[in-house]
Amino acid sequence: MTALLHLTELSVTYPRQAEPALDAVSLDIAPGEKLAIIGESGSGKSTLALALAGLLPRGARLSGNITWPSLGRSARAGADFGMVFQDPGASLNPVLRIGEQVAEAAQRHLGLDWEKAGILALELLGRVRIPDPELAMRAYPHQFSGGQRQRIAIAAAIAARPRLLIADEATSALDVLVQAEIVALFRDLCAADGMALILITHDIALAASLADRIAVMHQARLVELAPALQLVETPQADYTRHLLGTHIDLTDTPRIGRTVP
Ligand SMILES: Nc1ncnc2c1ncn2[C@@H]1O[C@H](COP(=O)(O)OP(=O)(O)OP(=O)(O)O)[C@@H](O)[C@H]1O
Ligand SMILES: [Mg+2]
CATH class of the missing domain: 3.40.50.300 (P-loop containing nucleotide triphosphate hydrolases)
Structure with a gap:
């Protein structure tokens, strides 16, 4: 393929x-x-x-x-691929209504007029399972939980069907x-x-x-790089074995300093 x-x-x-x-x-x-x-x-x-x-x-x-x-x-960013990050707040504008933000993504990448973009935004909020999408369209980011904000960021990221x-x-x-x-x-x-x-x-x-x-x-x-099950069951690289064997919490490992003094 x-x-x-x-x-x-x-x-x-x-x-x-x-x-x-x-x-x-x-x-x-x-x-x-x-x-x-x-x-x-x-x-x-x-x-x-x-x-x-x-x-x-x-x-x-x-x-x-x-x-x-x-x-x-x-x-093309946004159209062929979308991105979501750890902090959904970073990709959402706090002073714009959710509907406008998701519709804006649809409009920019698909060239839809504002009305069609709004209809698509409503559908997208439903797809990412935001409760009551109609109401959500008119709300601001701070009115949602972190998980809901991430769903909204995902809705904007997938607006153009990347x-x-x-x-x-x-x-x-x-x-x-x-x-x-x-x-x-x-x-x-x-x-x-x-x-x-x-x-x-x-x-x-x-x-x-x-x-x-x-x-x-x-x-x-x-x-x-291996199929998921294979990698977990029969890791080949020493480092992968170490990773799986020690169950280290990857978030706690120190950053590797690479700065030249
Ligand atoms: N803007 C930057 N300028 C200089 N060095 C950077 C920059 N961004 C990342 N680095 C360095 O590049 C290396 C790789 O960083 P990167 O952020 O890709 O790691 P990561 O695997 O995503 O880590 P984490 O799990 O903490 O997100 C690190 O040594 C980091 O300090
Ligand atoms: Mg990182």
Whole structure:
């Protein structure tokens, strides 16, 4: 099958850093595939997501290749892929009504007029299971819980029916039950639309339960990539075995200092 996304030897070095934050990572994602990326803090997971979304900070050096074979062209942010982050507040404007924000995403990427965009926004809020979407359209972000805000951010991210959703620690700040609901939502959205998912997480159990394949990052490198069950049951790389064997809490591991004095 033609890959949706193809990364070849992707490397990133941030300004004033001696070591790359991403070191020659190559991988493919198939259309509709759910890929989890795990690894300790500072291993380069977000850097990978930002690089493929074209969101690296100014001055970061990128080498290697990112292609979208099944699109046959480069991908457009928002239209071909969407992103959600740990803090949904960061992607929602506190002074704009929810309806306007989701409709704006639909309008910008699909070129719909305001009325059609509003109808789509209402439908999207229903799809992400916001209770009473009609009422929600007129409410502001602070009137929702963290989990609901994340659903709203997801609604905006999927407005243009992207081929890929990149979720960087999108459930980490939520309590366990709400986390499980968002994960179920990801699963449903992927199944219904054939959307692919890159799920960046510290939670190996979550990765194993949701993803088709799991990629393990360690010190800027991709150390193992395998079908989820296979990776958990018969890990090949020493680092993956260490990760699974010690059950270390990845959120507690220290960041790797790379700053040049
Ligand atoms: N804007 C930046 N400028 C300089 N260095 C950066 C920048 N962003 C990240 N880094 C460094 O790049 C490395 C990889 O960081 P990255 O954020 O990709 O890790 P991560 O795996 O997403 O970590 P976490 O699990 O904590 O989110 C780290 O050493 C980090 O300190
Ligand atoms: Mg990160």
